[in-house]
Amino acid sequence: IHSADVALTIAGASQFGINARIEGVDWNKIIERASVGIDQDARNIEEALERAPNVTVFPGSGRFRAPGELQVGDDVIHAGQFVIAAGGRPHVPEIRGLDSVPYMTSDQALRLPAQPKSLLIVGGGFIAAELAHFFGALGTDVTLVVRAARLLRHEDDEVSERFTSIFSRRFRVLLDSNVIELGPEGDQIRARVRTGEEITDVLTDSLLFATSRVPNTDLLEVANAGVELDDRGYVKTDEYLQTNVPGTWALGDIVGRYELKHSANLEASYVAHNLLNPEDRLPVDYSAMPHAIFSSPQVASVGETERELREQNRPYLVSTYPYDQAAFGANIEDHDGFFKVLADPETREILGCHVLGTHASILIQEAINAMHARSGVAGITGSIYIHPAMPEIVQRAFGSLSEPHHHHA
Structure with missing residues (x-):
């Protein structure tokens, strides 16, 4: 995606007094940059697992034959504990x-x-x-x-x-x-x-x-393991990520709560803890789970949307602060970008943040950290911000909270 960002920057260079044009696109090099990195990461993980003590790798596609019984090629694996993390597909x-x-x-x-x-x-x-x-x-x-x-x-x-x-x-x-x-x-x-x-x-x-x-539950034939699925075919789990079959756990896209790499990483840490510590299980804390869309403009979001708060009939304060009202936003000519904040009028808890514009995925991190730390609006507004740096947009958005213009039922 960064290659596309660079191309778009060059295409818009004239607004900054730079006359530039793209002479050509080396497609093979762009694709190679993307695929080589992904393939190398996959190889590194595979090699690390093969070298790891107490890990046996069975290459191939697996399918459950019965509870506690998985077939991979000609091998049949019996285990008291299974973690299903087989993802999904387009x-x-x-x-x-x-x-x-x-x-x-x-x-x-x-x-x-x-x-x-x-x-x-x-x-x-x-x-x-x-x-x-x-x-x-x-x-x-x-x-x-x-x-x-x-x-x-x-x-x-x-x-x-x-x-x-x-x-x-x-x-x-x-x-x-x-x-x-x-x-x-x-x-x-x-x-x-x-x-x-x-x-x-x-x-x-x-x-x-x-x-x-769609989840890969059908390819894995998880029904043979006695595992319950929801009406969309995703694995159902409890708050500890255990399925209805004791000793069988699930995480990631195949569970379908948040189909994101960072949410799967979070879930994996909880499954590892809960599987190894049956007397001290922890429910997964999904609070302040963010996501970002790496398009142009970028989009990033965490927490509730304004629509969701209205549907809950929940009172809230709102602020939508345009990028170009801050010095940095004006300098980079981002006239579409904005940072939106939703907060509780009584407690000043941050309920949600939604960002559209340059580096949205970076700007939202301050809000994620404040929500995770439960420091509220004051956790942002109480800090000193560098001028004329981009995070001033965040500070000003949080400092501009007011009642929404419409009335609630």
């Missing part, structure tokens, strides 16, 4: 003509041998947002087909609306839309898109599905 919706055209998911997107001239992305969530930015900034003509009325519909409404507006300036974005048919058209792909009553044909070189993900 889901591709059923569309007429799908099998007549080539398509990809996020699994293949960053390993393409050549950069597509045009790309149709089906989906409007964080994967679609990140990959649209990546391909688009490097010169691919991107179209997004989004089923919802906005991109990033699970984010705070202000973030979602602003992001949709910005992306609609950068790309062709078809909202409230569905791909209803696919077919080959010469050496391209023809996608028939329905928007309300209107039908449009979109021609594209490449097709990418970024619609949703």
Whole structure:
């Protein structure tokens, strides 16, 4: 993604008095930077496990045959304790003509041998947002087909609306839309898109599905282990991450609470503790669980959205502070960015923070730390901030809290 950020910076250099242009894109080098790092990390982990004492690695795909019994290839493993951390995979919706055209998911997107001239992305969530930015900034003509009325519909409404507006300036974005048919058209792909009553044909070189993900519980055949699943196919656990089968635990994407690497890391630390300390089990503390979207603009969020607080009928204070009202934000010409804070009017507890703009994933960390430490609004406003540095935006957002303009029932 950083290569795309650099390309976008060069494209916008003229506003800072720098005349620059991109002479070309070395696609193979960009893809190599992404894939080599990932592959090397995977090899390092694998080699470390193979060298570790008391660890036996069984390469291959596993499936449960019965409670306490897992088959991997020709090997059958019996154990009193199992940790299920088999993740999830991209889901591709059923569309007429799908099998007549080539398509990809996020699994293949960053390993393409050549950069597509045009790309149709089906989906409007964080994967679609990140990959649209990546391909688009490097010169691919991107179209997004989004089923919802906005991109990033699970984010705070202000973030979602602003992001949709910005992306609609950068790309062709078809909202409230569905791909209803696919077919080959010469050496391209023809996608028939329905928007309300209107039908449009979109021609594209490449097709990418970024619609949703599904857990790998079916591939692992966890039902054979007696493990209960929810109605979406995710493993059900208690607050200690143990399943209904004593000694069988689960964490990460296959549980589906937060499908994030850092949440899986947190869950893994709790499972390790609870499995080894049955008399001193700890419930997982998911408070102040953040996420970020590495698109352009970046988005970062922690805690409740304003919509969720209204639905709970909970009183709150709100502040939405524009980046460009602080010196650093104005200097970098970020006129779309803002930092939004939601807080309890009585206790001044921080209820949620939502950021859109440059380095959103960095700026939000102060709010995450304050929420985790339960230091409240004063934990931010009581500190001294460097002028004219970017974190002043955070300080000013927290210092501008007021009653929302609408009334509560």
